[in-house]
Amino acid sequence: MNLRRWRIPLRRLLCYGAPGSSSATGLHMNASPALKNALEALTAERAQIDQAIAQLQAMLRLPARKNGSGASRRKPRWSPAMRKAAKERMQKYWAARRKSAKK
Numbered sequence: 001m002n003l004r005r006w007r008i009p010l011r012r013l014l015c016y017g018a019p020g021s022s023s024a025t026g027l028h029m030n031a032s033p034a035l036k037n038a039l040e041a042l043t044a045e046r047a048q049i050d051q052a053i054a055q056l057q058a059m060l061r062l063p064a065r066k067n068g069s070g071a072s073r074r075k076p077r078w079s080p081a082m083r084k085a086a087k088e089r090m091q092k093y094w095a096a097r098r099k100s101a102k103k
Contacts, residue, residue: 078086
């Protein structure tokens with residue numbers, strides 16, 4: 001949000017108390033109406049930004065759906081027998097490739 005919309009410099013909006021004053025925020029207790037308006041507008045904008053951030057975070061947390069189904073599909077696990085058979089097939093395959101490469 002740009003405070004230039006009210007055409008009031010930020011220096012003028014903020015009234016700092018005297019050095020050593022007990023004011024924790026440094027703002028003068030009788031804030032001008034322009035400062036109150038600016039604060040209300042900034043608060044409203046912050047609420048909109050917080051809502052947008054929450055929506056983006058929710059979008060990032062959702063898993064991507066494929067084919068319109070919400071259920072996730074896992075790749076089936078191989079049994080030890082299946083792994084052994086694949087190992088033997090690949091050993092034969094690579095042995096044949098090495099043999100043909102030497103010729």
